[in-house]
Structures are given as C-alpha cells and as structure tokens.
Amino acid sequence: MRKGMWFRWLAGAVVVLGLLFMALFPRTDEAPGEPAPRAPSSRAGTLNTWTAAKHAVPAPTGSLRITGEVRDARGPVPGVRVTASRVDAETLSERPCPEALREAPSSDARRLTACAGAELEQEVARLVEAREGEAPVFAETVSAQDGTFALEGLPAGAFALWALGEHGAVLRLDVPAGGEAVELELEEGIQISGTVTEALGRAPIPGARVTVVHEAHTRFFDVLADEQGRFRMGPLPPGRYLEVASAQGWRAGLLRDEVWLDADVEVAFKLHPMRQFEGVVLTPQGLPAPGLTVNLRALFGGADILTARTDEQGHFTFEEVPAVEHHLWVWNAERTAIGEAAVQEKSPKQTLIRMEPCSFLEGTVRDDQGRPLEGVRLEVNRQHLGNAPIPEALTDEAGHYRLGPLLASAMKLSLTRAHFMNKVESIPHRDGVARTWDFTLARAVSVEGSVVDTEGRPLAGVEVRLSPVGVTSRLFRDRASRLDESTVSDEAGRFLLDTEQEGPGRLSASATDFISTEVDVKVPSTEVRVVLQQGASVSGTVVDAKGQPMTDVTLKLWDTTPASGEARSGTVDGQGGFSLRGLKAGHYMLEAWRRTPGMAQSTSRPVELEEHTQAVVALRFEEGRALEGMTVDTFGQPVPGVQVRACLPLDDVPPWQLSVETCDPRSGGGVRSGPDGRFVLKHLVAPTYQLVAWKEDQAFAPARSQGGTADASSLHVVPGGPEIRLVLERRSRLRARVVSTDGSPLPSSLWVHNDGRKQSSDGVFDVVLRDDSKSVVVSAEGFFDLPRSVMVKPGEDVDLGDLVMTRSRKARFIVRDEANPGSMAGVPVSVGMSYEGNPIPFKNPVPPPFFGNLDAEGAVDLDGLPFAPIVITVQLERDQRSQDVALDAYQKVVTVTVPARPR
Missing domain, CATH: 1.20.5 (Single alpha-helices involved in coiled-coils or other helix-helix interfaces)
Structure with missing residues (x-):
C-alpha cells in the first residue's frame, strides 16, 4: 500500500x-445549544470535585425537572456540574446506629455515622470501601454559558442539589422537583488534603484511595494518594465529612472532620498493615483442644469479630489481621472453660492459649431480719469473658440466685435493690465448679415522689439528685456502699432515691426545656411532688448577610449575670431556625457562632427575658471586610502553604464570653497562603485582630513582621491598615547518627517530645524541631533507650553526632506452679522488675514489663535487662500469685516456682 x-x-x-x-x-451532559466544557484532568494526589462527582449518567425515573442558574459574586458561571440526589433508607446517613452505641437520644445519634466511640469505625470504613450506602443520583447536567441548568427526568419529591465547579461549590437542600429559577450561588468551598502513611514507620503509602463522604447526605468523592502519600480534594460544600483511606494489604482508616470549620483541612491517615496470626488452644489440662471456635476482635476502632476453627492439634490461623492490639478468646462447647489472650502490635505470629475452668456462684440474699429478698440484682465488676455481657443475676422469691459462668479468680460483686443499701462484696479465689455465698442487705431510707409540669402532667427523663444537708462528704463515708443518690424519672414521672442517713436533704431536678429547681425534703419521705416550670423561651432564625438561612452555626445563650456559668448551647435546623426553652428570667446575650476560613465568626444580640415570655430574635451575620497579606521568609521571598489565622485580642473579648478559643493555627486550621505567598481573610467585623501563622518547617516571627504591632506570638492588625507581611524563619533541625559500640549503624527510632516518633533504617536522623527545648529518646531493638535533652536557639541546628547505644540482655524465665506440677504452657503471666526486691533508687535501666501467655515450654523471654544483678517478679495473672527471683549480672535462663496459695 x-x-x-x-x-x-x-x-x-x-x-x-x-x-x-x-x-x-x-x-447527555451538554446544555442545549452549548458545548459542554472539558473536564479538568484528574491525577494522583489531586482531585477537583468536578471530576470526582462524575459517574454514569442516571436513567430518568420521572417526568419532572428542576431549572435554575449557577452564579458566583461576579455573575453566571458556566461549566459547573449540577446533580440532584437524596438520601434513602440504604444510605449511610440513614442507617441506624445500634442502641448501645448511641451518644444521646437525638436524631443525629440514631445514625450509623454518628455512633459514639470507635466501635463501628471499621464497619463504616468497610461500607465506604465497598461503595455501599452512597446517596443515589437522579439527574446530572452541566451549566450552560449563561449559567443556566436543567435537571430532567425527576420523580416527585425534594432533592439536594450539588453544584461543583473549578473554583467553588454549594449544596442546596430540599429543592422540590418541578422547581424553577433555582439560584445556586457558589461559595469558595473547602479543601481537604493530607497524607496516608504507615502507622508505625510513617512511610508513605502511594496509590492509597481516599474517599470523602458528606455525612448528612452521603455523597462519595475519591482521590488517589501520590508517591509521597499526599492527596488533595476540593472545592467541596461546607459540612460534616467522613474520610476513609484504604489500600491493598492495609487496614482501612476512618476520620471525621467538621470541615465547615476551615477552608483547608489537613488530615493524616496512619494505616496498619495486615498480617497472618496463628496459635494453639490447650485444654485446662494442657492438651490440644480440637474443634473449637476462636474469636478475634480489635480492641480499638473495630467491632467485627473474626473466627477460626482449631484442628486436631488445637492449631488455628487467621490469614489477614491488622497489626493492632486484639482480644482473642475461645469457649469450649459446654461453656465451662474459656481461654483468652491479648495480641499486641509486635506479638509473635503464634501464641498459646491455655483454657481455664469456669464456675458458678449461688446463694441467698436476705435482709437484716433474715427474710429472703426477691429482685436483688447481683453484678460482677470488671470480669468480661470474651464478648459475653457482664455476668448478672436477679434473686427469685426465695432470695436465691445463680451467677455465672465466672472465672475462679478473686472478684468484686455489686448488689442493688430498691429500699436497701447497695453493697459491694469482695469474693476471694475459689476452687471447684460451684460455691455458695450468702449476703445480707441493710434497709435504706428513701425519698420517693414524682416530677410534673405546671399542668400536672408527669415528666419522664428528668434527672433527680439528692444531696444530704449537713452530712460529711461521701468521700469519707463507707466506701463499700454505692448509693443511688441520683436517678431519672420513669414514664409516669416517678422516682426513688435510696440513701443511708435520715435527716434534712435537698432534692434537685433538671431537664431539657425546663427550669431546674431545688426542693428541701425530709429523709425519708414519700409522695414528694416536684414541679418544673417551662419558663421563658427564645426562638428565631439565623441568616447570612444576604438573608439566606444558615445551618452551619452553633447557638450560645450567655447569662450576663456574673459567675453564672457556661452558656446554654443549641443548634439550628435546615431552615436556620432555632428554639431554646426552659430559661429563667434575666438579661442574656444570644450569639450565633461559626468558623469561617481562618477565623471564628459570630454575631450577637442582647435578649431581655421575663418569666414565661417567648422572645423572637433574628440573628444576621455581617458581610464584613477582607484583609489581605503575604507570608515571606527573612529575605522577603514568598513562602507558600502557610496557615494563617485571625482571632480577637483577649482585651476585646466581650465580658460575657467565659470561654475563648486558643489562637493557634495548628488547633483550628487557617487559610493557606498561595504560591505567591498571598492570603485573604474574609468576614472581619471587629476593629482589631491578632494574626498567627504556622508551617511545618517554619517558625512565625511576629517581631520581624510588618503591618501591625507584635507581641510574643502574634501580630495585632487593623483591617484596612498598612500592608501586612508575616515573616517566617527557618526552624532548627536536629541531626543524629545512631550506632552500636563498634560504630556500625543501627536501625532505630527517635522520639521527640510533642513531635512524635521517627523511624530510620540506617540510624541517620534529620528532623525539624518546633519548640525551644526538647526531650529526645532514641530506641533500638536489643539496646537500652538513650534519653537526651536539647536546647534549641532560633535559626540554629542541633547536631548530636554519633549516639552510641548500650546493648541490653535477654533472660528466659521458665515458670512452674507448686500447686500444679504439670505444664504451664499458655498460662497468662506478667513479668517485670520487683520494686521491693531492688535497691531504691535503681541505678540501671528499668526493663519493660511483659504481659502475655507462656510459650510451649511454659516460659517467657524478657528483654531490656541490664548487665547487673536484678530482682524480677513473676505473677500468675489468673489468681495474682507471684514469686520474686534474683538474677546475677549475666544469667540467661532461670526457673521460677510460684508457691501454692496458703490454706
């Protein structure tokens, strides 16, 4: 051819x-008659939400449409992607939180994403990683050259509209299908950036996927970390977000940030690697235990329970387990024996678990007249078996109880019953399958009654507390008694409080939306009637400078009476509305507060309340002024990426504000200066502000800055005043080389106070120092820790030179039990330095203690011992029996026999 x-x-x-x-x-995403603009390229580490939100175009599900215009401060904006979504029962924002993990009985607490603590972090991370729970998108388009848009094929109902552009974003809620002339005004939006690194070594994890999820409306946005483990995403609409980082071979991590607080949120993911973990389960007699289910659960940040089955040799294997602390347990089929172990980050890949017999406790509870007591609750303190609930029991009509299964170790038992004194009993170590223990409860004196409103309606959920008058503090009373001197009223408004002493008392009652009250009572008393008044209320709306409702604000109602205490807090609804009830008459200051990029913005109005009045107040945020400046180095050259924050000088804080935020950009973020070093702070309404600046390897120098008056840590400026130049100095660096006595480099870690731990495979360190003085500790496996104190002068580096580490020794402790001459393999022990058997002060390094199970030989290795005589304590964890053993300066193996318990 x-x-x-x-x-x-x-x-x-x-x-x-x-x-x-x-x-x-x-x-299908082109506006009629106009070509669709080209999407910006997406690359690892950086993602604009214009492309982040792009996915398969949804199929029409209805015949309605929403039309409108996308604008910013300069006019119509073309090329902005507009989508319509809404949450349903399957989205993360609507999935319920388990009852036991709710923080409070509020609507937010019912959401899976708002559960208390870290128990469900891994469940949420797993759902996000699997792309489950994302809010469905019903329509999508791109704004035309004149900024107009049309979302087609919508079913009936209200939608959340997302406008995501190159330079701004906005989320508009509750827009009905069929709506016309809907105006979407772009805000500056927020940026989320950060790093994904190893949890221990802090090495970057390139290619890790970071998914940012709007918590209330569950939209997902993704970005990949670059070669340095860094990522950046935005602009996004303000709101509360979850961030999930995941990578193959690593445990997913989850963070939660209220990113309306800041325009440039920095997050740091520290992921744990996955590893294989295996072990062997032994019966109480030390024989292999086949056919049992072994359970494994992370102690922090995870609720998932992994299971494995033991083979004929009692061996089990977990293929992929994150390298974090775990709890491991196994029951026998009859649940008459249990084995438990703790799996640490650096635990060996295989551990032995020796099962322990479980027993029952039974007996009868009587009153001080010898009569059986029905309905006494018995509960074991601090004895969790696997994931089973805390053992408890109720006495029957004959006063009899049966409690278990329980470990045979010593324990404390709580006994409670209405109209009787609560009791805590210490139960010593027990042998055998079941033991009988009888108890006697002394009768208490009680205060009974009900809580009602002014109309006589019973009030449930009211906290009622009894404080005896003229009685010695509870700290000096019988510590064996637990007193029910506070309770919550039931559905009928009833309450019962038991105490130990007759006489005058004071009853206090408090509830949301009611005025707290105190009543003098006589102990004992019955049919006490406590009346709560609704009092005055304040309601209204919060709007921005353009009159639009604001939803990302916190309300604070300050009582201006001196020493009146903290403010009453509240929130606003989706329309900017609020209501605070149960207020006493008086003079108040109502404040609406929010964080904007680089500063806290607020507006306030005085409110005068009379008894039973209902005040209606409108709070409006001012547009305020802008303040521009530049961050430079000591040579006047621009310094990009500096966080700058503005706050009120302490002298200008209103006297009714009892709590003031720390002016520290590291704690509250700030606007970040651009490539040319320039920054802009908006919405300033006060006459003066103080500016602070921060960057990882730079130190802010107020005295060398221009445009204001410097103090020790900030620059006081007047908006509209002279040009502002914030000067940053190079921070000092700490250098060191860690070697052994022969001069060879050592893989080691360097812990710096307030700066965390750094790892080095060749023992060479070069780290930034943030403060003037530092405590430094160098660690290397097989060597003693080496502490150092360093003094830092601004602009001067510190070179510690060669740090020569001193080798430590390891000793093996073979443990025997005088009461049971058989094998001790798998028995849990603690081994550490004896504080009674060694001289005080102890001049040699203290070895780190060991907590864990004995190996197949019934022994344990203890690292970090000095080449000097030392006394070590070996303790059996199940019954707390212990024995001291003395080692000479070079002893490597020692046999320790723990004596039997005296009879």
Missing part, C-alpha cells in the same frame, strides 16, 4: 470509529 493511500485509509477509519463511539455513548 502506498504511503498516501495508507493515510487516507487511516483517516477514514478514525472517522468511522468516532461516529460509532458517539452512537454507542451519546453525550
């Missing part, structure tokens, strides 16, 4: 393929 014919054939083929592609994949 000649050259010209080849090119003509190739051109024709391209045209045909292009037409075929367009026929198969038509472009």
Whole structure:
C-alpha cells in the first residue's frame, strides 16, 4: 500500500470509529445549544470535585425537572456540574446506629455515622470501601454559558442539589422537583488534603484511595494518594465529612472532620498493615483442644469479630489481621472453660492459649431480719469473658440466685435493690465448679415522689439528685456502699432515691426545656411532688448577610449575670431556625457562632427575658471586610502553604464570653497562603485582630513582621491598615547518627517530645524541631533507650553526632506452679522488675514489663535487662500469685516456682 493511500485509509477509519463511539455513548451532559466544557484532568494526589462527582449518567425515573442558574459574586458561571440526589433508607446517613452505641437520644445519634466511640469505625470504613450506602443520583447536567441548568427526568419529591465547579461549590437542600429559577450561588468551598502513611514507620503509602463522604447526605468523592502519600480534594460544600483511606494489604482508616470549620483541612491517615496470626488452644489440662471456635476482635476502632476453627492439634490461623492490639478468646462447647489472650502490635505470629475452668456462684440474699429478698440484682465488676455481657443475676422469691459462668479468680460483686443499701462484696479465689455465698442487705431510707409540669402532667427523663444537708462528704463515708443518690424519672414521672442517713436533704431536678429547681425534703419521705416550670423561651432564625438561612452555626445563650456559668448551647435546623426553652428570667446575650476560613465568626444580640415570655430574635451575620497579606521568609521571598489565622485580642473579648478559643493555627486550621505567598481573610467585623501563622518547617516571627504591632506570638492588625507581611524563619533541625559500640549503624527510632516518633533504617536522623527545648529518646531493638535533652536557639541546628547505644540482655524465665506440677504452657503471666526486691533508687535501666501467655515450654523471654544483678517478679495473672527471683549480672535462663496459695 502506498504511503498516501495508507493515510487516507487511516483517516477514514478514525472517522468511522468516532461516529460509532458517539452512537454507542451519546453525550447527555451538554446544555442545549452549548458545548459542554472539558473536564479538568484528574491525577494522583489531586482531585477537583468536578471530576470526582462524575459517574454514569442516571436513567430518568420521572417526568419532572428542576431549572435554575449557577452564579458566583461576579455573575453566571458556566461549566459547573449540577446533580440532584437524596438520601434513602440504604444510605449511610440513614442507617441506624445500634442502641448501645448511641451518644444521646437525638436524631443525629440514631445514625450509623454518628455512633459514639470507635466501635463501628471499621464497619463504616468497610461500607465506604465497598461503595455501599452512597446517596443515589437522579439527574446530572452541566451549566450552560449563561449559567443556566436543567435537571430532567425527576420523580416527585425534594432533592439536594450539588453544584461543583473549578473554583467553588454549594449544596442546596430540599429543592422540590418541578422547581424553577433555582439560584445556586457558589461559595469558595473547602479543601481537604493530607497524607496516608504507615502507622508505625510513617512511610508513605502511594496509590492509597481516599474517599470523602458528606455525612448528612452521603455523597462519595475519591482521590488517589501520590508517591509521597499526599492527596488533595476540593472545592467541596461546607459540612460534616467522613474520610476513609484504604489500600491493598492495609487496614482501612476512618476520620471525621467538621470541615465547615476551615477552608483547608489537613488530615493524616496512619494505616496498619495486615498480617497472618496463628496459635494453639490447650485444654485446662494442657492438651490440644480440637474443634473449637476462636474469636478475634480489635480492641480499638473495630467491632467485627473474626473466627477460626482449631484442628486436631488445637492449631488455628487467621490469614489477614491488622497489626493492632486484639482480644482473642475461645469457649469450649459446654461453656465451662474459656481461654483468652491479648495480641499486641509486635506479638509473635503464634501464641498459646491455655483454657481455664469456669464456675458458678449461688446463694441467698436476705435482709437484716433474715427474710429472703426477691429482685436483688447481683453484678460482677470488671470480669468480661470474651464478648459475653457482664455476668448478672436477679434473686427469685426465695432470695436465691445463680451467677455465672465466672472465672475462679478473686472478684468484686455489686448488689442493688430498691429500699436497701447497695453493697459491694469482695469474693476471694475459689476452687471447684460451684460455691455458695450468702449476703445480707441493710434497709435504706428513701425519698420517693414524682416530677410534673405546671399542668400536672408527669415528666419522664428528668434527672433527680439528692444531696444530704449537713452530712460529711461521701468521700469519707463507707466506701463499700454505692448509693443511688441520683436517678431519672420513669414514664409516669416517678422516682426513688435510696440513701443511708435520715435527716434534712435537698432534692434537685433538671431537664431539657425546663427550669431546674431545688426542693428541701425530709429523709425519708414519700409522695414528694416536684414541679418544673417551662419558663421563658427564645426562638428565631439565623441568616447570612444576604438573608439566606444558615445551618452551619452553633447557638450560645450567655447569662450576663456574673459567675453564672457556661452558656446554654443549641443548634439550628435546615431552615436556620432555632428554639431554646426552659430559661429563667434575666438579661442574656444570644450569639450565633461559626468558623469561617481562618477565623471564628459570630454575631450577637442582647435578649431581655421575663418569666414565661417567648422572645423572637433574628440573628444576621455581617458581610464584613477582607484583609489581605503575604507570608515571606527573612529575605522577603514568598513562602507558600502557610496557615494563617485571625482571632480577637483577649482585651476585646466581650465580658460575657467565659470561654475563648486558643489562637493557634495548628488547633483550628487557617487559610493557606498561595504560591505567591498571598492570603485573604474574609468576614472581619471587629476593629482589631491578632494574626498567627504556622508551617511545618517554619517558625512565625511576629517581631520581624510588618503591618501591625507584635507581641510574643502574634501580630495585632487593623483591617484596612498598612500592608501586612508575616515573616517566617527557618526552624532548627536536629541531626543524629545512631550506632552500636563498634560504630556500625543501627536501625532505630527517635522520639521527640510533642513531635512524635521517627523511624530510620540506617540510624541517620534529620528532623525539624518546633519548640525551644526538647526531650529526645532514641530506641533500638536489643539496646537500652538513650534519653537526651536539647536546647534549641532560633535559626540554629542541633547536631548530636554519633549516639552510641548500650546493648541490653535477654533472660528466659521458665515458670512452674507448686500447686500444679504439670505444664504451664499458655498460662497468662506478667513479668517485670520487683520494686521491693531492688535497691531504691535503681541505678540501671528499668526493663519493660511483659504481659502475655507462656510459650510451649511454659516460659517467657524478657528483654531490656541490664548487665547487673536484678530482682524480677513473676505473677500468675489468673489468681495474682507471684514469686520474686534474683538474677546475677549475666544469667540467661532461670526457673521460677510460684508457691501454692496458703490454706
């Protein structure tokens, strides 16, 4: 084929393929009559939400439409992606939180994403990683050249509209299908950036996926970390977000940030690697235990329970376990024996678990007249078996109880019953399957009554507390008694409080939306009636400078009476509305508060309340002024990426504000200066502000800055005043080389106070110092820790030179039990330095203690021992029996026999 014919054939083929592609994949995101703008390229580490939100175009599910215009401060904005979504029962924002993990009985606490603590972090991370729970998108388009948009094919109902552009974003809630002339005004939006690193070594994890999830409306946005483990995403609408980082071979991590607080949120993911873990389960007699289910659960940040089955040799294996602290347990089939172990980050891959017999406790509870007591609750303190609930029991009509299964170790038992004194009993170590223990409860004196409102309606959930008058503090009373001197009223408004002493008392009652009250009572008393008044109330709306409702604010109602205490807090609804009830008459200051980029913004109004009045107040945020400046180095050259924050000087804080935020950009973030070092702070309404600046390897120098008056840590400026130049100095660096006595480099870690731990495979360190003085500790496996104190002068580096580590020794302790001459393999022990058997002060390094199970030989290795005589304590964890053993300066193996318990 000649050259010209080849090119003509190739051109024709391209045209045909292009037409075929367009026929198969038509472009439906173009505005009528206008070409759709090209999406910006997405690369690892950086992602604009314009492309982050792009996915398969949804199929029409209705016949309605929403039309409107996208604008910013300069006018219509073309090329902005607009989507319509809404939450349903399957989205993360609507999935319920387990009852036991709710923080409070509020609507937010019912959400899976708002559960208390870290128990469900891994469940949420797993759902996000699997792309489950995302709010469905019903329609999607791109704004035309004149900023107009049309979302087609919508069913009936209200939608959340997302407008995501190159330079701004906005989320508009509750827009009904069929709506016209809807105005979406872009805000500056927020940026989320950060790092994904190893939890221990802090090495970057390139290619890790970071998914940012709007918590209330559950939209997912993704970005990949670059080669340095860094990522950046935005702009996004303000709101509360979850961030999930995941990577193959690593345990997913989850963070939660209220990113309306700041325009440039920095997050740091520290992921734990996955590893294989295995072990062997032994019966109480030390034989292999086949056919049992072994359970494994992370102690922090995870609720999932992994299971494995033991084989004929009692061996089990977990293929992929994150390298974090775990709890491991196994029951026998009859649940008459249990084995438990703790799995640490650096535990060996295999551990032995020796099962322990469980027993029952039974007996009778009587009053001080010898009569059986029904309904006494018995509960074991601090004895959790696997994931079973805390053992408890109720006495029957004969006063009899049966409690278990329980470990045979010593324990404390709580006994409670209405009209009787609560009791805590210490139960010593027991042998055998069951033991009988009888108890006697002394009768208490009680205060009974009900809580009602002014109309006589019973009030449930009211906290009622009894404080005896003229009685010695409870700290000096019988510590064996637990007193029910506070309770919550039931559905009928009833309450019962038991105490130990007759006489005058004071009853206090408090509840949301009611005025707290105190009543003098006589102990004992019955049919006490406590009346709560609703009092005055304040309601209204919070709007911005343009009159639009604001939802990302916190309300604070300050009582201006001196020493009146903290403010009453509240929130606003989706329309900016609020209501605070149960207020006493008086003079108040109502404040609406929010964080904006680089500062806290607020507006306030005085409120005068009379008894039973209902005040209606409108709070409006001012547009305020802008303040521009520049961050530079000591040579006047721009310094990009500096966080700058503004706050009120302490002298300008209103006297009714009892709590003031720390002016520290590291704690509250700040606006970040651009590549040219320039920054802009908006919405300033006060006459003066103080500015602070921060960057990882730079130190803010107020005295060398321009445009204001410097103090020790900030620059006081007046908006509209002279040009502001914030000067940053190079921070000091700490250098060191860790070696052994022969001069060879050592893999080691360097812990710096307030700066964390750094790892080095060759023992060479070069780290930034943030403060003037530092405590430093160098660690290397097989060597003693080496502490150092360093003094830092601004601009001067510290070179510690060669740090020579001193080798420590390891000793093996073979443990025997005088009461049971058989094998001790798998028995839990603690081994550490004896504080009674060694001289005080102890001049040698203290070895770190060991907590865990004995190995197959019934022994344990203890590291970090000095080459000097030392006394070590070995303790059996199940019954707390112990024995001291003395080692000479070079002893490597020692046998320790723990004596039997005296009879």
